[in-house]
Amino acid sequence: DRMNKMLAIDIGASSGRVILGSYDGLTLQIQELHRFDNGPVFRNGQACWNLDYLLLEIKQGIEIAGVSGHVIDSLAIDTWGVDFVLLDGQGEQLGDAVSYRDNRTLGMQEKLNGLITKNTIYTKTGIQFLDFNTLYQLAALTEDRPNWFDSVARLLFIPDYLGYKLSGIQHCEYTNASTSQLLNCASGAWDKELLELINVPEQWFLPAQSPNRLIGHYNSKSAGQIKVASIASHDTASAILALPVTGQDTVYISSGTWSLMGIESEHALNSPLAQSFNVTNEGGAENRFRVLKNIMGLWLIQNVQKEFGDFSFAQLVNLAKDSDAFKSLIAPDHPSFLNPVNMSCAIQDFCRETQQVVPETPGEFARCIFESLAFQYRKVWLELNQLKPASLKRIHIIGGGIQNTFLNQLCADACGVEVRTGPIEASAIGNICGQLIALNQIESVQQARELVSNSFPIKSYKPSQTNEFLSHWAKFERISLDTPERKN
Numbered sequence: 001d002r003m004n005k006m007l008a009i010d011i012g013a014s015s016g017r018v019i020l021g022s023y024d025g026l027t028l029q030i031q032e033l034h035r036f037d038n039g040p041v042f043r044n045g046q047a048c049w050n051l052d053y054l055l056l057e058i059k060q061g062i063e064i065a066g067v068s069g070h071v072i073d074s075l076a077i078d079t080w081g082v083d084f085v086l087l088d089g090q091g092e093q094l095g096d097a098v099s100y101r102d103n104r105t106l107g108m109q110e111k112l113n114g115l116i117t118k119n120t121i122y123t124k125t126g127i128q129f130l131d132f133n134t135l136y137q138l139a140a141l142t143e144d145r146p147n148w149f150d151s152v153a154r155l156l157f158i159p160d161y162l163g164y165k166l167s168g169i170q171h172c173e174y175t176n177a178s179t180s181q182l183l184n185c186a187s188g189a190w191d192k193e194l195l196e197l198i199n200v201p202e203q204w205f206l207p208a209q210s211p212n213r214l215i216g217h218y219n220s221k222s223a224g225q226i227k228v229a230s231i232a233s234h235d236t237a238s239a240i241l242a243l244p245v246t247g248q249d250t251v252y253i254s255s256g257t258w259s260l261m262g263i264e265s266e267h268a269l270n271s272p273l274a275q276s277f278n279v280t281n282e283g284g285a286e287n288r289f290r291v292l293k294n295i296m297g298l299w300l301i302q303n304v305q306k307e308f309g310d311f312s313f314a315q316l317v318n319l320a321k322d323s324d325a326f327k328s329l330i331a332p333d334h335p336s337f338l339n340p341v342n343m344s345c346a347i348q349d350f351c352r353e354t355q356q357v358v359p360e361t362p363g364e365f366a367r368c369i370f371e372s373l374a375f376q377y378r379k380v381w382l383e384l385n386q387l388k389p390a391s392l393k394r395i396h397i398i399g400g401g402i403q404n405t406f407l408n409q410l411c412a413d414a415c416g417v418e419v420r421t422g423p424i425e426a427s428a429i430g431n432i433c434g435q436l437i438a439l440n441q442i443e444s445v446q447q448a449r450e451l452v453s454n455s456f457p458i459k460s461y462k463p464s465q466t467n468e469f470l471s472h473w474a475k476f477e478r479i480s481l482d483t484p485e486r487k488n
């Protein structure tokens with residue numbers, strides 16, 4: 001029997017990859033064919049995504065597969081959530097693809113609060129309140145009302161748009177659509193009341209369809225006609241599909257530009273307690289819910305790294321190890337860190353305003369960031385334990401962030417539980433598993449997870465310095481509450 005070969009096009013906020021997956025019926029192997037940078041670009045005064053560039057890189061990656069002689073069964077795309085492209089009736093793009101890091105949504109939550117209670121929005125959608133949700137992006141757009149506004153016929157989320165540019169098929173995939181805060185979490189339908197409130201016509205939206213199905217074709221130059229699949233196109237949903245764990249006793253962290261920390265549930269957890277933690281209920285494959293929280297993640301260190309110029313990631317980790325522990329802590333999710341002009345300055349301001357030692361050297365910044373992330377993991381770990389009392393036993397981290405073994409250990413130390421890690425390319429692997437389901441080669445998420453655990457190594461970290469973390473817990477709680485006024 002021949003192998004199944006699939007291309008996962010996995011694009012995160014800081015880089016994109018075209019990864020070849022080969023499945024022989026027993027195990028899955030992956031090979032990176034193409035990697036490219038991604039990041040916000042400025043257009044018409046707004047932080048945007050350069051989708052034309054991303055499309056060129058995607059096509060180049062597909063041609064690399066063809067030229068290397070691979071016979072490709074299918075391809076599929078996953079990206080970050082919430083962002084979208086607007087199209088006219090001819091399918092041509094209107095306006096820019098604005099990034100969720102753009103500040104057009106500042107103040108929009110407060111504006112909507114005058115029209116509808118947060119409680120109503122949360123009960124309907126189950127989605128965490130983040131300034132950049134599609135709900136608030138669209139509220140900003142309808143307030144701005146650009147001159148092409150009346151020509152809009154369709155909204156496509158980023159992965160659906162990129163898929164449309166390859167296949168000509170307009171589609172709306174459920175896991176990514178769920179991040180909008182416009183889908184009803186019980187029915188999976190677009191919420192008419194919320195759309196009316198922000199003056200967006202429901203006709204802009206296609207019905208959200210569950211993933212892992214074939215939807216079209218792409219005609220490549222060197223690899224011929226390739227099937228296009230719709231998989232869990234929210235990168236975090238694909239990553240969690242690839243979690244090599246089937247038990248209900250595990251908290252996951254999908255670690256990349258963001259750290260997405262949570263549990264899987266068959267039902268949305270949208271109780272008042274869940275709302276008080278601002279926990280989200282994003283959609284997953286097989287109608288499972290991703291009950292999780294966004295933590296600012298490696299974005300903090302990625303920016304500091306750029307600002308210091310000549311340090312590799314590994315060097316920064318080593319410098320962090322050599323720096324003093326528990327000197328300066330930040331609240332990673334403070335809004336001043338979402339898109340500061342200068343991250344190092346934003347961190348220094350935060351430490352100054354909370355009367356702490358101000359970090360100066362790359363090592364001090366890195367130490368501050370990693371320890372603060374570990375404390376935030378502990379905070380979310382405790383919240384999840386309140387939602388699921390006595391059932392959570394360990395943490396499993398997936399994604400590129402697990403290469404930072406120092407942070408993995410800090411996570412175990414801070415939370416006082418075992419941490420397991422792997423695989424690294426979780427989103428791409430989940431994307432490939434979704435294609436295997438669409439191609440009828442495997443049957444279910446459960447089978448996908450067994451395949452992942454049979455195919456990729458897993459590491460374990462035991463907690464050791466939990467008491468040191470506990471002795472600084474009160475300080476972390478203080479600086480998390482007593483945060484400075486929001487910048488901007």
Ligand code: LFR
Nearest residue numbers: 079080081082235236258294
């Ligand atoms: C991670 C991610 C998060 C989402 C954020 C913005 O890449 O998809 O899950 O909250 O990006 O879309």
